[in-house]
Amino acid sequence: MSTVEETTMSEPGLACCTPLTGTPMSAAQAEQVAPLLKALADPVRLRLVSLIAASQGGEACVCDLNDAFDLTQATISHHLKVLHSAGLLDRDKRGVWVYYAVRPGALGAVANLFDTAALVPA
Amino acid sequence: MSTVEETTMSEPGLACCTPLTGTPMSAAQAEQVAPLLKALADPVRLRLVSLIAASQGGEACVCDLNDAFDLTQATISHHLKVLHSAGLLDRDKRGVWVYYAVRPGALGAVANLFDTAALVPA
DNA sequence: AGAGCACATCGACGCTCGTCGATGTCTGCC
DNA sequence: GGCAGACATCGACGAGCGTCGATGTGCTCT
Numbered sequence: 001m002s003t004v005e006e007t008t009m010s011e012p013g014l015a016c017c018t019p020l021t022g023t024p025m026s027a028a029q030a031e032q033v034a035p036l037l038k039a040l041a042d043p044v045r046l047r048l049v050s051l052i053a054a055s056q057g058g059e060a061c062v063c064d065l066n067d068a069f070d071l072t073q074a075t076i077s078h079h080l081k082v083l084h085s086a087g088l089l090d091r092d093k094r095g096v097w098v099y100y101a102v103r104p105g106a107l108g109a110v111a112n113l114f115d116t117a118a119l120v121p122a
Numbered sequence: 123m124s125t126v127e128e129t130t131m132s133e134p135g136l137a138c139c140t141p142l143t144g145t146p147m148s149a150a151q152a153e154q155v156a157p158l159l160k161a162l163a164d165p166v167r168l169r170l171v172s173l174i175a176a177s178q179g180g181e182a183c184v185c186d187l188n189d190a191f192d193l194t195q196a197t198i199s200h201h202l203k204v205l206h207s208a209g210l211l212d213r214d215k216r217g218v219w220v221y222y223a224v225r226p227g228a229l230g231a232v233a234n235l236f237d238t239a240a241l242v243p244a
Numbered sequence: 245a246g247a248g249c250a251c252a253t254c255g256a257c258g259c260t261c262g263t264c265g266a267t268g269t270c271t272g273c274c
Numbered sequence: 275g276g277c278a279g280a281c282a283t284c285g286a287c288g289a290g291c292g293t294c295g296a297t298g299t300g301c302t303c304t
Contacts, residue, residue: 023176024169024176025168025172025173027165027169030165030166030168030172031165033168034163037159037162037163038164040159040163041156041157041159041160041162041163042156042160042262043152044152046147046152046155046156047146047147047149051146051147054145054146061280062281063281066280066281071262071263071264072263072264072265073280073281073282074263074265074266074281074283075263076281078263078282078283079262080281081282081283082261093270093271093281095271095272096270096279096281097281098280098281098282107236108236111233111236114229114232114233114236115233164291164292166292183250184250184251185250185251188251193292193293193294194293194295195250195251196251196253196254196293196294196295196296197292197293197294198251199251199252199253200252200253200293201292202251203252203253204291215251215300217301217302218249218250218251218300218301218302219250219251220250
């Protein structure tokens, strides 16, 4: 055991993200939000979240996710762990299968960051 | 090499992001969006974007940004380059000074990704 | 022409990340 | 009990990242 120690968030608070525009972001706040974005800043993990969110019931079995990629089962498991550790995914073991679901409000918290970014009109 | 567009610089790929929820994201689309998130997935760069966006006129001089951090000028310059290369920041040299501004619509494109994330149940 | 400032680039360093094969742990079934 | 399947964990590898000091480039003013 060595490094993985996030605990970035264990509570459904998710009260992290102020707009990003408007007033400058504090250093502490940036340190808190960055791991969330880092967890999402990977093509595979992005697709994983998307696949899970678009699945029936908002949850997906690992076995199904595994088939959607040309990667080892170990690698997929690793990515799911990263997303879970970041607080983005919920984990539910049912019998032999494990189901992951997007934690409610997790993506919304991130969306809040860029929300005011609706300065797009121009 | 099953290449994707390199987007190494300056291309307004901003017409990228479908919702993320709803329908699963394609591999190509994930590869296109991930670099954007990766550029933002750093506390320093997050604060840089925030500082610039919150500045008067939506732009900020490098000298001012430099003073806001306990980092070397070389490091700040590096981070600004990363953000610029990702298409998030515009660069404008005026005399001796260089001003960076958040590219219009850049954050909005990212916001679009998490937008439908309003699946927040309650 | 020369000096001085603002910013970019270079080369190097330690650290983290994404991926893999191998192995461990738990569950359900014969 | 034992075996097979579904996931997680371990250890290792190459590649990339964040940071630094040193140096380069372009502008302004004297």
